[in-house]
Amino acid sequence: MTLDRRRFLRNATATATVAAGGSLLGLGATGTASASAPAPVSAPGGFPDYRHVRTLLRPEDLRYNPTGEIIFPCVRGVYDKLAKPLGRYYLYYAPHDAPGGICLAYGDSLEGPFTEYPHNPIVSNEWAPHYKVSHVSSPHVMWHAERHELWLYFHGENTTTRLARSKDGVHFTYDRAVLTTAMLPKGTTETSYARAFRHDLPGRDARYVMLFMRNDNANHRDIGWGWSADGRAWTFDPEPLIDHADVGASDVSGAHLLTRNGRTYVAYHTDKGSGGNVLLTEVGADFSRRDHLGVLYDSGSAAPENGRAAAPSFGTDGGVPYMVYEAGERLSGVIAVARG
Template identity: 70%
Template structure:
C-alpha cells in the first residue's frame, strides 16, 4: 500500500507491511512479533472503541462506517493532531467526517464542523448520500486525496492541502465502466503500488455488485490516481471463500507480494479474510481468516473495512466493529 512518510520520529504509517521471520518491519525498523496471522502479518487484538455514534455531535443516522486513519504530523505544519481519522455515516444524508488525535489508541476528538464533505456539492453533484472515505497521501502532488462514494454506483475524488478543506476533482469509477448488469461500484480504497507491466503506480480495490446480488472485490490500476483502467472480472469472488458477500478491501504487502484483506458478511461468519494476489495480481491464494471477530462487544461477531498504521513502532488496525449500520469504530493492536 506504500503510503510515503518522512519525519523526525518513526511513528510512521504502514506503507508496505513486511514480515521477515518473526520481525515486523516498518520503514526499516524491526519490531518483534509474538504471533502472526495468515501471510505472516500481525495477529491483532482488540484494544478499545474509538468512536461511537451516540457520542458524536454530527450523528444524522445513528451509524458510522469505513474508517481511514492517516499520520499527518510530518505533512502539516500545524495539524489538529498527529493522526486524522476519517469516517462517515452511510445512510442518507451520510457525510464525510473527521476526527483527530495524538495516538492510534485514541482518544480522538470530533472535528466541530463535520461533515467536511456533504451529499450536495454545487455544481458537481446532488445525491442522497456520500460515504466510505478513503484518504491517500499523494506524495507526487503533496496532497490528501479523498476517494468516496455517492450514490453506490459512483466513486469520486476530492483533493486537499490540509486534510480538512477539499476541492472537488472528478468521478473516477462508475458502474458504466464495468460489465453490463453491474449495480454497485463503491467502498474504494486506493494505494501507491507499482505495476510496471501495466504502466501503473496506483491500485484501487473496491466492492462490486451485480444482478445476482452477491458482492465481490473488484480492482483497477492507474498511472496518476485519477484516470483508471478496471479489470472486468473480480479480483476475489464471494464464492471463492464461501461467503454471500465480501467487501471492505485493503491492500497489504510483504516480501515482494501483495495481499488483499476483506470482510465477509455476518451471515457468512463476519470475519476478515486474506488472499494473496502476488506482485502482479495474478495469484489467487486464499489464506483464511485474517482477524477473527469476537462475539463480545463491540465486534458482536462482525468486523469490517480495516485500515492500518503504526504508532511508536507498534502495528495497529482501525476497523468497523459490530452489526452493519449499527456499529462503531474500534482499534486493535498487533
C-alpha cells in the first residue's frame, strides 16, 4: 500500500468517525476505555492521534542483553493491583533470538524512565520439568481480576504459546501450553505473539479473547483469534480474524484488542515492506465484523522508527492515552512510547 493510499484511508475514516460524534476516551491498561480529557481526533475509530515521545528501552543499555535486540512490549498499571509494586507501571519485553527470556522493567510514568529489573530474565528458555526450548519471547500480561493474579502468555518455540501465573508480577508459576499449531488447520507452522484480554462473548460462553499471529506453508502471517471461559482452555477459529491480503500487506502481527465508545477494534502492525504502520480493524463486540479502517499510527522515516512501528501496547497515565511499541527494524530496534 502506498503512502498516499494510507493517508487517504486515515483521513477518510477520521472524517467519518468525527461525524459520528461521541465522547473522547483514553485507553485503559487492559485495552478498555477510561475517561480522559478531550483530544483532537485525526485517527480512525475516534482514537487520538498518537505522536512519538521518546525511547524507553535500548538493548545496549540493559544488563540482560544476550542478543542485542528486544521486542514486543506489554505495559500494565499495577499500582492499584499489587500491594508493594516496584513501580506504578510494569513493562514486560524480551529478546526474540535464542535464548530470548521474558524481562521486566518498572517505572512511575508511562513516559519513563523505566528501571530494568536486576534479575532478568524472570522466565527463561528452560523451566524444568515443563519445557526446554531454544527461546522464549513475546510476553503479554493480563490482569485476572477474579484470581487477583497477573497471567503471562508467551511463546517458545514459535509453535507454542504458554501460560504462567503470578501474584506479584515478578515470580511466576508455570501453568500450561494454551495454543499450539496442532490446534489449528493442517499446514499451520506458527502460533505465537499472543495477547489475551477480558472480553465477554455470551454467544460462545466465553469471557476472554486471544489474538495471535498465525503462519502456514504459504508463509504469509495473519491474525488469528480464540475464546475461553477461564483464560486457560481455549477454542480457536480455524479461519484468520484478519487476513494479510485483505489489508494489502505481506504479513500482519502484534495484535491488541481495544474498545472505545462501546465499539470493539483490533490494532496490529504490518511488515515494513507493506508500510510498517499500526492499522486498525473494527471487529464488533461479537467479532463478526471486518471493517478495515486504515492507519492508526503512521511510522516516521527518521530514527528511532526508521519506517517501522510494531507490537503496540496501550495504557493511560493521568488520563492521557499512550502507546508503547517497537520502533525500528525488526530485531534491531528499541522500545518507544507515543502519546495521544
